[in-house]
Amino acid sequence: MSEKKGFHVAVVGATGAVGQQMLQTLEKRDFPISKLTLLSSARSAGKTVSFKGVEYKLEEAKPESFQGVDIALFSAGGSVSKELAPAAVEHGAIVVDNTSAFRMDENVPLVVPEVNEQDLLNHKGVIANPNCSTIQMVVALQPLKEKYGLKKVIVSTYQAVSGSGAAAVEELTQQTQAILNNEPFTPEILPVKGDKKHYQIAFNAIPQIDKFTENGFTFEEMKMINETKKIMHSEDLKVAATCVRLPVATGHSESVYVELDSADAAVADIQALLEKAPGVVLQDQPQEQIYPMPANCVGSNDVFVGRIRQDIDVPEGFHMWVVSDNLLKGAAWNSVQIAESLIKLGLVK
């Protein structure tokens, strides 16, 4: 197989919220595909999914499904990745895994192409796609790090329910309608499917994403903290996160406070830096009420940054508001972008 003809691509979890976006992204990018294999759970096997006008039948994902596959994009949950990614690698595929299964594995590069594309050169078969809320933040922070250095980051998130899957979006919709109709409803999914309690998300804000760890932070918050350090190669960077779920379908927002190593930066410098930063769209004209909002980011691969302000007390401190489509740059697009980088770097056989 030559690079020109394209690659045999497998998508694992093709019916999920992210899997669907992966297929749309592969189609939009006109990704060089010679053969497409769509894999799913036994439950979804046999269903058909359309890609570039052709119907594909879903096959149940098994170790032998990866025979001949060049690139396997996984997004079917951590347990599926843990079980099948090694088999895919054994069959010669490069795995781009969108779950948290391998992210903190020191043998697995955790990659956001705008930040650490070169880490792909050290891959051993599996590449991890970071957590959605981490990705958009590091894209906005990297240009600041390169020019000024980073000392400390404090982030509070405003996260959309689609990060919990398509069923959570459906729960938000149904619950909202029930409340408007003054009808009873029973929360069943959010904040965390499989946790003990479930709470109303419609017209509410839930300060829990993923389960709690022993230190009082949630796993989502610890992901933002640990993944940011790994992706940016900044073990000494101080990172703190508070993650909150909102009644928004798609589009994560983040209120980010960052302290730079240098006190030389002005707001205009940071705006100029972000204006030409890869993957970033600057939307920062407060007097014209121009700033990013989740409702405007849906369907775009970009990370939108605005509300950039210098802290009033700390000259090296800056505040900003970072918004991105959590299903695209936060998941599907970053995964496909990693696959494109792998091809560009000649890493796919």
Added chain:
Amino acid sequence: MSEKKGFHVAVVGATGAVGQQMLQTLEKRDFPISKLTLLSSARSAGKTVSFKGVEYKLEEAKPESFQGVDIALFSAGGSVSKELAPAAVEHGAIVVDNTSAFRMDENVPLVVPEVNEQDLLNHKGVIANPNCSTIQMVVALQPLKEKYGLKKVIVSTYQAVSGSGAAAVEELTQQTQAILNNEPFTPEILPVKGDKKHYQIAFNAIPQIDKFTENGFTFEEMKMINETKKIMHSEDLKVAATCVRLPVATGHSESVYVELDSADAAVADIQALLEKAPGVVLQDQPQEQIYPMPANCVGSNDVFVGRIRQDIDVPEGFHMWVVSDNLLKGAAWNSVQIAESLIKLGLVK
């Protein structure tokens, strides 16, 4: 008139979202009222409002309306307060003003009774009720200040639309239904009535509350910064705020990062402190998924605090999640509470 019989109370702006809550709060608290005068704009004058089962006719608020009034609760916008509060004081009334008109006036105490009740002793006729988002934060911070001292506060807010008035709540409801029905809609109020542009609030998050100032912060953010310092008598406290409007009807939430002067505190110490703090309800059992949420705070006068965590890098840094009913502790209840304090301190003739 003796204190035992009660006081002549006037409510200015009795038909507004906060005015209605003021009347309900006066009723619930069985506030000692000998006479009640309900004042409004010329437009609303003549309407009737019920209080303790009696119908009251609204009168147009004029300078002479305050004859014989002991306590005047103002919540009809800054321009009404600026025009009529001096007249009320001239007639011998004490004014508790819920607008921003006099908050930063050095002759006007800005009071949250749990924090600085003693400032009432210096009043010159007008007492200002702080901004809603400021009040709930300082109630949670004061016990930490008293025991450990405060160095720095960084807050990101998650604010309800009722802070923009009853019409904004109606806009959220109607817009949400339109989106669920896939019908067109035109934002007309939020983020700021009277600003140039209006944006969708349903299923969105808008990083603008009030208009923008020259330094890139909004007036709401500058209120949180300046009012916090004034109420807490902490000119040197570093405060930074990012204020965001959410599709929530009532109940403001805040992600608060605070650095203490002392590195001696543990999470359990702070929990113990807040558990017995006036006006605070601790809801902090992450393993049981117990934490404050706006949907649960509505109708309560309390400030709910949870998700207390020690920062991973900064031993004197703590994160917490603070929720309160913005119409009650954030406005109506704090105003009535100030009036109760004035009586308790013997400041009402």
